Amino acid sequence: MQQVLLAIASIVIAEVVRDIFHVAGHFWEPLKKHHMVHHRVYRRDLSVISMDTFKKAQWSHDIPEAFFMLAVCVPLAVVTPGLGMWVGCLYILAFLIPAFARAQGKMLYTDLTHEAGALTTPPGHWTVNRTYHWRHHFDDVDAYFCGYLTIVDKIMGKALSLKGKTIAITGASGTLGRALTRELTRAGAKVIALTSNPNSEFTDAVKVVPWQIGEEAALRDWFESIDILLLNHGVNDNGDRHFAAVQRAYEVNAFSCLRLAELFLETVNRSEHKALKELWVNTSEAEANPAFSPLYELSKRTLGDLITMRRLDAPCVIRKLILGPFKSSLNPVGIMSAQSVARGIVFLAKRDFRNIIVTINPLTFITIPLKEISQSLYFRLFTKATKRSSITTNSTNAGSTEPVTDSVTEREQTHSQV
Numbered sequence: 146m147q148q149v150l151l152a153i154a155s156i157v158i159a160e161v162v163r164d165i166f167h168v169a170g171h172f173w174e175p176l177k178k179h180h181m182v183h184h185r186v187y188r189r190d191l192s193v194i195s196m197d198t199f200k201k202a203q204w205s206h207d208i209p210e211a212f213f214m215l216a217v218c219v220p221l222a223v224v225t226p227g228l229g230m231w232v233g234c235l236y237i238l239a240f241l242i243p244a245f246a247r248a249q250g251k252m253l254y255t256d257l258t259h260e261a262g263a264l265t266t267p268p269g270h271w272t273v274n275r276t277y278h279w280r281h282h283f284d285d286v287d288a289y290f291c292g293y294l295t296i297v298d299k300i301m302g303k304a305l306s307l308k309g310k311t312i313a314i315t316g317a318s319g320t321l322g323r324a325l326t327r328e329l330t331r332a333g334a335k336v337i338a339l340t341s342n343p344n345s346e347f348t349d350a351v352k353v354v355p356w357q358i359g360e361e362a363a364l365r366d367w368f369e370s371i372d373i374l375l376l377n378h379g380v381n382d383n384g385d386r387h388f389a390a391v392q393r394a395y396e397v398n399a400f401s402c403l404r405l406a407e408l409f410l411e412t413v414n415r416s417e418h419k420a421l422k423e424l425w426v427n428t429s430e431a432e433a434n435p436a437f438s439p440l441y442e443l444s445k446r447t448l449g450d451l452i453t454m455r456r457l458d459a460p461c462v463i464r465k466l467i468l469g470p471f472k473s474s475l476n477p478v479g480i481m482s483a484q485s486v487a488r489g490i491v492f493l494a495k496r497d498f499r500n501i502i503v504t505i506n507p508l509t510f511i512t513i514p515l516k517e518i519s520q521s522l523y524f525r526l527f528t529k530a531t532k533r534s535s536i537t538t539n540s541t542n543a544g545s546t547e548p549v550t551d552s553v554t555e556r557e558q559t560h561s562q563v
């Protein structure tokens with residue numbers, strides 16, 4: 146058993162060493178000129194520009210990388226009792242030998258992460274697939290360094306680059322919306338504020354796009370140009386149980402978010418979108434824990450559950466933001482600051498957390514993963530994928546003609562996260 150664990154550890158170590166070599170190839174000049182040959186090999190569809198450059202890249206990057214891995218792992222195997230650590234060395238040989246073959250123009254099929262053609266799946270989460278690695282070449286060369294396991298990128302905060310991404314946020318003028326706008330801008334993103342509040346003001350750096358509940362379809366074409374849609378709006382009618390409040394809670398917190406989500410996902414229609422587009426949904430801690438606001442909880446749970454179901458067939462990455470209580474003008478006793486929550490969201494997003502939990506409630510870290518796994522399995526067993534129809538008609542704004550202002554969003558965030 147101990148040797149089996151050593152064998153697994155040896156493979157993880159080999160991969161970490163590979164990733165360190167790759168990072169050095171970007172930041173250490175003596176290696177950089179050699180590694181950059183690899184970056185000159187491929188077109189955006191990952192087809193090879195020149196076979197000569199491809200062969201040269203094997204000598205200047207792939208083969209030295211495998212030798213470096215051996216240089217670290219062989220001594221470790223020598224000083225470790227048993228044969229377990231030698232498994233890592235055999236694993237490295239399985240890369241070194243094909244690299245030699247590719248340098249002769251043979252065994253080209255072994256270059257798995259650079260297989261030419263359209264991207265067909267979203268980026269891998271724990272392992273590197275073509276879509277994940279494509280981003281290293283064509284999204285941000287200073288991110289996505291990992292070769293097979295994504296551990297090193299997650300530790301370095303390089304598993305998602307926000308640099309240059311166009312991110313649209315609903316509920317943008319609320320306390321959290323403004324904090325997120327600042328943090329995402331700091332991370333290099335171009336933020337667009339989607340707001341239904343005509344009186345909200347933003348700095349000149351933030352583009353503002355007005356929208357209204359029930360008129361989501363008007364945003365469909367505009368979503369084509371958005372990389373990340375962050376759904377952050379909502380209402381909390383604060384204990385009201387009149388039927389109009391029920392309608393309003395579901396219409397705003399659940400159905401408008403779901404319509405926007407679906408319209409955005411329809412725009413994931415090109416190969417590169419699989420790599421670049423993402424949907425982020427603030428489903429709140431109320432998705433799993435009491436928020437002392439039943440309608441808010443019910444509508445947010447509906448949203449959370451249906452997003453879990455949508456993830457089963459998602460054409461791109463869908464992240465959930467599951468947030469605890471934070472301080473704002475309407476919730477002076479909130480324990481976290483909106484700025485620290487926003488900072489936490491960006492920190493975890495860069496580490497490719499798909500369920501981004503920022504809270505002081507330790508139970509949430511248990512209840513949310515359990516709920517997500519069990520609900521996902523239940524939906525997978527008892528639903529099936531069907532062809533989706535486009536959302537083309539506007540929906541009615543049930544229950545209210547009042548615009549959903551971002552101050553309402555703020556109220557939602559504060560009152561619900563007790």
Ligand SMILES: [Zn+2]
Binds near residue numbers: 167170171180184281
């Ligand atoms: Zn590189």
Ligand SMILES: [Zn+2]
Binds near residue numbers: 183
């Ligand atoms: Zn590459």
